[in-house]
Amino acid sequence: MSTEREVSVTGVPTQWVGPIRVSGNAVTGEIEVPLATYESPLWPSVGRGAKISRMVEGGIRATVVGERMSRSVLFVARDGAAAFTASQQILARLDELHAVVGSGSRHAKLVDVHPEIVGNLLYLRFALQTGDASGHNMVTHAADQLMTEILGWNLGLEYGSISGNFCTDKKATGVNGILGRGRNVVADIVIPHEIVRDNLRTDADEFVDLVMRKNYVGSTIAGALRSANAHFANMLLAIYLATGQDAANIVEGSQGFAYAESRDEGLYFSCTLPHLIVGTVGNGKDLPDVENALQRLGCREEREPGGNARRLASLVAATVLCGELSLLAAQTNQGELMATHRQFERAKGQN
Numbered sequence: 001m002s003t004e005r006e007v008s009v010t011g012v013p014t015q016w017v018g019p020i021r022v023s024g025n026a027v028t029g030e031i032e033v034p035l036a037t038y039e040s041p042l043w044p045s046v047g048r049g050a051k052i053s054r055m056v057e058g059g060i061r062a063t064v065v066g067e068r069m070s071r072s073v074l075f076v077a078r079d080g081a082a083a084f085t086a087s088q089q090i091l092a093r094l095d096e097l098h099a100v101v102g103s104g105s106r107h108a109k110l111v112d113v114h115p116e117i118v119g120n121l122l123y124l125r126f127a128l129q130t131g132d133a134s135g136h137n138m139v140t141h142a143a144d145q146l147m148t149e150i151l152g153w154n155l156g157l158e159y160g161s162i163s164g165n166f167c168t169d170k171k172a173t174g175v176n177g178i179l180g181r182g183r184n185v186v187a188d189i190v191i192p193h194e195i196v197r198d199n200l201r202t203d204a205d206e207f208v209d210l211v212m213r214k215n216y217v218g219s220t221i222a223g224a225l226r227s228a229n230a231h232f233a234n235m236l237l238a239i240y241l242a243t244g245q246d247a248a249n250i251v252e253g254s255q256g257f258a259y260a261e262s263r264d265e266g267l268y269f270s271c272t273l274p275h276l277i278v279g280t281v282g283n284g285k286d287l288p289d290v291e292n293a294l295q296r297l298g299c300r301e302e303r304e305p306g307g308n309a310r311r312l313a314s315l316v317a318a319t320v321l322c323g324e325l326s327l328l329a330a331q332t333n334q335g336e337l338m339a340t341h342r343q344f345e346r347a348k349g350q351n
Contacts, residue, residue, distance in 0.1 A: 012036040012037065012038065012241055013036070013037065013038065013040065014034050014035065014036040014037075014241075014242055014289075015034070015035055015043045016032040016033065016034050016035075016296075017032060017033055017034075017035055017043050017046045017047050017050060017319075017322075018030070018031065018032040018033055018046075018047070018050040019031050019032045019050065019054070020032075020033060020049075020050040020053050020054075020059065020060065020315070020318050020319065020322060021050075021053040021054045021056070021058070021059025021060065022053070022059055022060050022061075022062055022314065022315065022318045023058045023059055023060070023061050023062075024061050024062035024063050024064070024314055025062075025063055025064055025310075025314075026062065026064050026307070026310035026311050026313070026314040027062065027298070027310075027311045027314045027315060029298075030054065030059075031297065031298065031315060032296070033046075033239060033242075033297070033315055033318075033319050034239065034242035034243065034293045034296075034297075035235070035238035035239060035242060035319075036238050036239075036241035036242040037234070037237070037238040037241075039234065039238075042234055042235070042238060042323065045323055045326040045327060045330075046235060046319060046322045046323045046326065047322075048199075048200075048322075048325075048326040049321065049322025049323060049324075049325045049326045050322050051199070052189075052191060052195060052199060052200065052322075052325065053189065053318070053322065055191075055195050055199070056189055056190065056191060056192070056195070059189065059318075060187050060188070060189045060318040060321055060322075061187065061188055061189065062185055062186070062187045062314035062315070062317050062318050063185065063186045063187075063314075064183055064184070064185050064310045064313060064314060065184045065185070065186060066180050066183070066184035067129060067180075067182070067183045067184065067306065067309075067310065067313075068111055068112070068127040068128065068129060068180050068181065068182075069127070069128055069129075069130045069134065069135030069136070069138070069139045069181060069182065069277075070125055070126060070127045070128070070139065070167050070176075070179070070180070070181045071125075071126050071128075071139040071140055071142070071143040071162075071163060071167050071169075072123050072124065072125040072126070072143075072163065072164040072165065072166035072167045072168075073123070073124050073126070073143050073146070073147050073160070073161065073162055073163070073164055074121060074122070074123055074160030074161040074163075074164030075121070075122040075123075075124070075147075075150070075151075075157040075158065075159070075160050076120060076121060076122075076157065076158045076159070076160045077120045077121075077122055077156055077157055077158075078120060078156060079119075079120045080117060080119060080120060082120070082156050083117045083119075083120055083121065083122040083157075084117060085155075085156075086122060086155040086156060086157050087115040087117065087122055087124075089153070089155055090113070090115070090124065090150060090153075090155070091113065091115070093153075094110075094113060096149070097110055097113065097146055097149065097150075098110050100142075100145050100146055100149050101128065101142045101145070101146070104141065104142060104145050105138060105141070105142065107130060107131035107132075107133065107138065107305060108128050108129070108130055108131075108135075108138050108139070108141075108142050109128060109129040110126065110127075110128050110142070111127050111128060111129055112125075112126075112127040112179070113125070113126055113127075114127070114179060116166060121160065122157065123164045123166045124146075124150075125166050125167065125175075125179065126139065126142065126143055126146060127179065127180065127181075128142055129306065130279075130306075131281075131305040131306050131309070132279055132280045132281045132305060132306055132307070132308045132309040133279045133281050133282045133309070134182070134245065134246065134249075134277050134278055134279030134282060134309075135279065136169070136246065136277075136282075137282070137283075140162065140163070143162060143163075144162060147159065147162065167181070168181070168252065169249075169252075170248045170249060170251045170252065171251060171252065172225050172227070172251055172252060172255055173225065173252070174225060174226050176252050176255070176274065176275040177226045177255065177274040177275065180274070180275070181252065181275045181277070182249075182252075182253070182275040182276045182277040182278070182313075183273075183275075183276040183277075183278060183309065183310065183313035184273070184274045184275065184276070185272075185273050185276055185313050185314060185316070185317040186270060186271075186272045186273075186317070187270065187271045187272075187273075187314075187317040187318050187320065187321040188268065188269065188270035188271075188321075189268075189269055189270075189321065189325075190263065190265060190266050190267070190268050190269075191266045191267045191269065192265065192266040193266050193267070195266070196266065196267050196329075200325070200326075200329035201329065201333060202329045202332040202333065204260075204262035204263075204266065204267040205262050206332045207260055207262075207267055207269075207328060207329060207332060208260045208261060208262050208267075210328055210331060210332050211258060211259065211260040211328060214230065214328075214331070215228040215229055215230060215257075215258050216228050225255065226255050226274075227254070227255040227256060227257070228256075228257050228258060228259075229254070229256055229257065229258040229271070229324060230258065230324055230327050230328055230331070231323065231324065231327055232253070232254040232256050232258075232271070232273070232320050232324065233250050233253075233254035234323060235316075235319050235320045235322075235323040235324075236250045236253050236254055236276075236316065236320065237250050239315075239316050239319055240253075240278070242289075242290075242293050243278070243290060243293050243294060243297070243299075243312065244283075244284035244285045244287060244290035244293075244294075245277070245278055245279070245284070246277065246283075246284075249277035252275050252277065253273065253275060253276050253277055255274070255275065256271060256272050256273040256274060256320075257270075257271070257272045258270070258271050258324050258328070259271075259272070269321070269325055270321075271317060271320050271321040271324055273316075273317050273320060276313045276316055276317065278309060278312050278313050278316060279309050279312075280294055280299045280300070280308040280309050280312055294308075294312075297311070297312065297315060298311060299311055299312045
């Protein structure tokens, strides 16, 4: 009996939205973005934010402030004292660990090792730069080599697990924001007051009040973990599906902060995404639709290692800001959100 299974493609409606005007340290220009979603009102919502970006000089500034991918491994020692002694000896031999990673991959680079001890358990969180790959497999491969090297040092440690859940992959935790995982991107914009009034049908003070009351107070009483936003996950999933990303990474990717201030010159609005897990090479990136999307986004150019992934991360963050801005503005007006949803769903049904 054959164990082979038929592989098919599940079509998700996709629309290119924008262009979004973006500037920053990884991308500058006016660029359309693909959103794959069954929630069709997301397209005009992000489109409204994109329109606002084109009305502001410089548009949305997207700044990549960090990048690393992590994998934590688990060792078992005799007791806490033995685990501590082993951790100190490991940290004293970091040069050897750097050499191990360098010999196993021309793209991976070890940038940090963070130990945690619980009883007789020693967790080591390895952080690596992974070029244009999101880096899941790359860091696991490196961690496997590093474990073998460390176990060969005879420090009184035994193998526990190649992944000790201190990474943290596809789970909502605090450690990713504190120590870093993926691309850390800040997207922000200053929108003149008249544009806020005429195009978002709100004002800066009302918008800022909603951000504080909804995103920060509301999220706090809900028990949110390092997260204060309205719907980062909507935009993330849509662009992740369209660009061949591991969609499960919206779990940690959607942990982020929407922040606003009313200034003399207008509404300052920012979206900070501390752990965007995206890449432009690797699994899923060779599919025809994904290849076309990455080419249209300008993420297939000859750049230094990591340059295309940073460009993509910046565009993702700018897209998130567009959708977050539009939804929050709508929610400052009673009834607008649902009326808009009904309008677009009804129009869709008549096509």
